[in-house]
Amino acid sequence: MTAAPEIRSTCPYCGVGCGVLLQPDGGGGLAVRGDPAHPANRGRLCSKGSALGETVGLEGRLLTPRVLGRDTDWDTALDHVAARFRDTIATHGPDSVAFYVSGQLLTEDYYVANKLMKGFIGSANIDTNSRLCMASTVAGHRRAFGSDTVPGTYDDLEEADLVVLVGSNLAWCHPVLHQRLLAARKARGTQIVVIDPRRTASCDGADLHLPLAPGSDVALFNHLLAEIDRAGAVDPDFLTRTEGIEAALAAARAEDPGLTGLDPGDLAAFCRMWIGTTRVVTVFSQGVNQSSSGSDKVNAILNCHLATGRIGRPGMGPFSVTGQPNAMGGREVGGLANMLAAHLDLDNPGHRAAVQGFWQAPALPQAPGLKAVDMFRAVADGRIRALWVIHTNPAVTLPQADQVRDAIAACPFVVVSDITAATDTARLAHVLLPATAWGEKDGTVTNSDRTISRQRAALPAPGAARPDWDILAELGRRMGWARAFDYASPAEIFREHAALSGIAGGFGRDFDISALAGLDAAGYAALPPTRWPVSATRQGGRFFGDGRFYHPDGKARLLALRHRPPVTAGGARHPFTLNTGRIRDQWHTMTRTGLSPRLSAHLAEPFLDIHPADAGDLGIAPADLVQVQNPTGRAILRARLTPVQARGQVFAPIHWTGETAPSARIDALVPPVTDPVSGQPESKAARVALRRFDAAWYGFAVSVTAPAFDSAYWALARTTAGYRAELAGQTEPGDWVEEARRLLRAPEAEALSILDAARGRARVALYHEGRLLGALYVAREPVALLRDHLATLPGTEARQALAGRPPADQPDPGPVLCACFNVGVNTLVHAIEAQQLMDVDAIGAALQAGSNCGSCRPELAALLNSLRQRQAAE
Template identity: 50%
Template sequence: MKKPISSFSAAVETTCPYCGVGCGMTVQTREAGLEGMSEIKVSGSRRHPANYGKLCVKGAAAGETIGFDGRMLHPQIDGRIVGWETALSDVANNFKRIIEEHGPDAVAFYVSGQFLTEDYYVANKLIKGFIGTANIDTNSRLCMASAVAGYKRAFGADTVPCSYEDLEQADLITLVGSNAAWAHPIVYQRIAAAKKARPTMKIVVIDPRRTATCDLADLHLPIRPGCDAALFNGLLAYLSNNEAIDQDYIARHTEGFEAALETAQLGQGDLQQLARDCDVEVDALQTWLDWATQTPKMVTLYSQGVNQSTSGVDKSNAIINCHLATGRIGKVGAGPFSITGQPNAMGGREVGGLANQLAAHMDFNRPEDIERVERFWQAPNMARQNGLKAVDMFQAVADGRIKAIWIMNTNPVASMPDADAVKRALQACDYVVVQDCMQHTDTTAVAKVLLPAATWGETDGAVTNSDRTISIQRRFMAGPENTRPDWWILSQVAERMGWGAAFNYRSAVDIFREHARLSGFENDGARDFDISAFSNITEAEYQQFEPVQWPVNAKAPQGTPRMFTDGRFYTPSGKAQLIAIEPRGPQNRESLETPYVFNTGRVRDQWHTMTRTAKTPKLMAHKDEPYLVMHPDDAQAVGVASGELVLAQNDLGRYVGRVEISDGQRKGDVFAPIHWTSQHASEARVDALIPANVDPISGQPELKHARVSLKPFGAKWYGFILTREPLKMAALQGCHWVKVTGQQFVRYEISGCQSIENAQAWAKQVLAPKEQGSDWLEYGDDGQQRYRAAVLENNRMQSVVFIEPGHDMPSRNWLGSLFADLALDDAQRRSVLAGRASGVKDPGKMICSCFGVGLNTIVEAIRSQELHSVEAIGKALKAGTNCGSCVPELTEILAVELASELSGTEG
């Protein structure tokens, strides 16, 4: 007998598990009888300074992703379920054995920007202080390392100078390599609200693509890929030529200005030449240069388009140079602002989670820092030099120098450059441990030992967002029985390796307290990161922790919203350094064999490798398949049309995606999303095509730029399957497939280069009912080579398959809706193999995920209700009124419809 459904629990304040914006959340839970957790209610925290109650669609749907389906439920060795004691002892004993036989540099940790700060701290302490090597790196190397190195070169420390408030107070915001509308939607919405309140505020987007962020922009500069450093060198020269340099600030607070300016003027001093180099219109370039010259309150917001480059550090410093030369730093509404990709990339930097860092913003290049950390930790085997950065680390795995690697909460077989080489390296490695919350990822598939980790909502810990705000992710539910917090797993292995006294933590607050003490240890203002105000924080105080921007110490007990207000930096001289920048293009050069630039990035509703976001139909609805965006001229040259499949390939790998055609894409460039893995598609791992070229200073890979050839995929047939039970797609040889989560079903989009008869035979074998009592509906047209079939049990939809020569088939929306019905009525049953029911409207491609509003619904409302603004669409359909992520698309749809209306045609 089921218990009655309980009321919602008291609200728990926590932090979003996704991007570096670091939004606060209010979470309530409700249990229902024997099924356990039945509902999680998530809303934006109105008191959190990052979002003030707003959430993007990913954050708003977080409660839909916490089910235990697909979770790793037990420790495993060689595929066998074992107990925790066996697994922990196996890890400890094998690491000890390899260290004794080959030395500490034969082992490595590869961790994650989704680690909580306490997890990061324990991992860093264990490997650097006790195992004795700095071979720990993190997937933050892939997104933030160049920004870190740029800040350190300029300021002497990895210090983000700005606050989100500066974005609202600036008079000019230049976004560089940032599609904030999709990658950081709440920051984008804050900027949009500020511009609505102050229309004179100027927004400039510098990006090779015309992205959703351009909807807000007064000006878009679609520069040639890789020209960011040249562009900002040109700005520095222009500022000097137009007397916008702050000579007093330069003299009192900086060094290196003359050399930086001289280098900038050598190559980028001429406006016409600069426009040609960057491939932008002279008038548009002139406009931006004039705005930047005349606007003291200027923020430059930059992200992966700058960082993921073989010259990412130089690009970062070219941006910073312009702010230092004008004194536009440490002031309200001004500064160079690198916005973080991951929820705790900055927290990882605070504890020294990268191979070339020590904890609390100390470094291996300062012997006194090494000695200080060694004394604080009482470390018996302190590492004394930088470890291997991510790309070098996996190369060391490949050549046998690293014989044991422990991978935690990340998926390098999907996300590292030259991803297939990483996969081969791990397959050949002596000992691979993977610690994750999910059972099936591209990386768990190559592990010897699997350790089940607790995840968001199941454990407590700190995170630090892009503007230095520390918040707490709080536990609000129990995880699967055998999962454990990451810090606990690490501490237990440390104990079995003989260091239990140094890792005798009872809870996350014990670790946070030690982390805070180290930040203030022998500091006295010499280091930027200082949260010593929390050195004695209690469990109760930790549970009531309010978001605050570091430094937080005796001098700044309420935190520090803005850095460098006094013009003092963390360099030996106390002055900021301008760096002479000689721009360099991407390392991957054009060739006859690979003429197209292959650019990669995020989509609006997905996160990283989709292990969480792909679990909810809401987040799969907007962009449900891998795709490739092409300029119309390139699509014509390759011979593909919108909706067809195209194959991108080079010497490293292949990518198959659905063609999207856009004149916002530069000719000669294509764009593909990063999220799909082997768990969700047959050939859509973009990083399998990316060479392992890195920035020489930061070690960050050039993930935004590869070279590929393009050709039609050459499918002889297309199809789709909707089924209640997942299928094993490997059996369909020569087939391209994509897996999509639906409401009570799984959808597969399929296509193949073998004969259509083989596909039909496979579908019959896999889907035909094996038991009596099921209905098998089937339709075949040999002449047109169409095949359709469905399985019903007790008149309830179980599966349906459509296979045809062309890709233009019925919408999946109506068929998908049948899986929610307890039983089909006669009209539905008769319409199944038609794929549509008479009179039923197809909502079309999903635009607003928050409220489930499709393209066809929006277009019909615009036409029938004569809607002439996005606000009017919102009032009529609610679309765009929650997180606002779809507003740029609504704007584009409206513009197309209004243009069609004026021309007297239908769009």
């Protein structure tokens, strides 16, 4: 049988926008590898991209429309949605409805949603989950440049002599870019500085780590700007193309660098490095953006590059790396509540008139709509009465998540378009609409360096699932705007989007892809990765090296800024600062990555990183459960004691939900405090109190089916054999055997057990026809077991399951450290000792670990170091 040809597409995870080659297997599966021809990744993929083939099955898929919990057809569902939206608008006005969309949408989907809401419904109440990750960058760019323009390209990482990572754990969140940076370091000696309150994987191999006090970025970059001036490093010629330098310098000179909490010697070393290196790139991400002063942090960085003229030339400039695959595409089509399509301004009458005329729309809103946090406040107080959520999970991801969940539950009419009904938000919907997933979708995305790439369908749409643009256009037609939404393909939408950008180009705006407006179907199908702008006068490249900006006078703006501490609540009763973020192998709320056993094997449970001394003060031991609480919410997380976590600060990941660990919904603890300019929430500085969670029992379970939980704490993860789960409760059941049968959904199973009531220990294994259905292990303290071995046993004839460890002749690979190649810690230790492997490259040659995306290399290095220390002590 001839193998199917490979299809070029784009990875659906972060904003790097890696190219992938997809090969359908004819049975609904895909083989996935990196595309060597794509300029973003040149064939590399991270662990998540490498595991994409494990996430495309139909398990859990929403395959038919549902109204009030009952399956129905598209006509019935969309007629109902159209009628409810029409009635709500007629009674309460256009601002009583809202769309909350996602960076998971393709540009064509985003364009239709924006056109429908702003151009025809007549409200600007469309916002995106990208508001939570990069709105401060948009605001900072617009204040400084007059446009939301990313000046540089990924190539600048390889042409720089110094790369500064600010609030960016590039090694884990954008690993392919980090590998490009490390390759440049090896080839040409690029220096790396990491600025982050946490010591992260990105610090491995860096020349300097600055663990600044949370929220003090403005103070740091004000100090750098003042030192730039003192050193005579300002560029007087470039400054003639700017306004505001004197006020910016006055504010910078008045700043106290002690606010950063940094060692003065390290601070001076950083300033010398930055000032003394012409080719410097400052990469920033969520640690900068997710702040009540995020816009000021962005502009403080931009001030330094503008003052020195280090912008828009090879190897120099500020560079925002985005978190979602199409955050940039959403910005291009006006997916934010305060923007119009093609980077035009909603508050500019000329821009509004041009877009209205192009769309032949009845009217455009005169003012910005509600940004994400305010949108859900309006849902809560009844101003918004009909809400459509598309490919995102605000009941988990927004600040004050418990209250957002309750607001959605009380909203009179909620529509959710998604690929699954099993999310915290989808469970609250009145109408569920089945959308196509990655691998089935056809359109474009734009990555962090303005490269437009095609996402191509490699699998057929299952069941009744439809593309998002098609669902939205059909609603537009049913609401009475048939001509405006008479689209038959994403190529048609892309051509319209490109033509509209030509109008923006006529206004002298940055985003202009009008040269692509004439693409026919074949040209669109074959479109290679293309960096914008793409017009009759310009193709790709960098911006601002020529000193031409997009304010009316053509000049950039330097802003006078002062440090503002994070806006928090709680006071002395909440002494810890909670930082939130991503982990290496998971993505957002795990609706995709959670399907992959090997991605769940590295960190299978939500956790709280805490310094050992802080833990000791609170009586918290390793592996204890910790209750984290503040006036906003509460969570229970597993303690990870680590000296790399600063005292007084704790870190928790964002990924767990009501579907995977209900007590670990970390955004329930994030207060609804936002940046006054960008509307982006403060997600990095919530104040919390900690205490040991006093459980009566702790448990670990493995099972071929998802368990039926009812304990105070549980966390679920996929395995190759089924599921694994951590549990804890505050009341012991009377019969552990019957509890195991209930929990593991095996009421008739044969049970083998070891019970010790006096010490509160129980082990129960359940079998059917000789095969293990599942096992439960319980103790009054955190259970010590070889979990990764036990996770492989369900479905096998393993009669030794109660032992909790493998037979002597069966090696245990240990917890997975390298997810790309599924290499466990015990396998690594054995190979290092047996083969005398001396460095990370030697490990890669022997076992492949660390040789793909490289995001596990810091952990490999730490493992080598710990083994050396152990050997030295013996």
